[in-house]
Amino acid sequence: MLRISATPIDAGLELAQFEQRAPHAGGIVTFSGQVRPAASKGSVITLHLQAYSPMTEDGIEAAIAEANDRWALDQVLVLHRIGDMQPGETIVFVATASKHRRAAFEAADFLMDYLKTEAVFWKQEKTETEAYWIEPRDDDYADAARWTKKESV
């Protein structure tokens, strides 16, 4: 399940609802990404997230389908904010449920790497003095490449 919305994410509530949808899972893994207060150049006042529908949704749905192909998952949930948000707010929430913990951990990790480097979003940090666009770091691409290597083995 995927939801892209400008509405704030309540991670605790989402987890409670997710648990109810996956009563037979032996393990649930969740990841919450929060807006960092420290920017590369000063303090963040606002983080702006831009998407391009339906390319953004189609891409994430394909990544969820790939996660379902690679791991035995009972449930998957991806929530992503768009629009303006403040430091400390949840920007992304991923939950995976599986019979065993390893699949849930790996699938959540895989989905986060996709979201960081391939999901169709653009991020703009605004500080008191300027606004600038931020793009994935080399570390993000290296993280995402782990899953490609695995596939080619």
Place this chain on the structure above:
Amino acid sequence: MQKILYFGRLSDITGMSEEMLEIPAEIETAGALREWLDLRFEASGMLLDPTVRIAIDREITFDTASLNAATEIAFMPPVGGG
């Protein structure tokens, strides 16, 4: 008229996030449009950067792709959320 979208940092260069444009008939491919717009915005090659991908009607394409029948053309710098 075609709708042109400029995402992320490109909107800082173009001064807009989208526009309706009558593309000259001699501009037949995505790559030619990229070059024409780079000159038009005096973008000094920023639109030519290979990390900037072009989507025609929401499908990522190569620079050789034809603009024939395209209704929406998006210029997409590197993406990433989270």
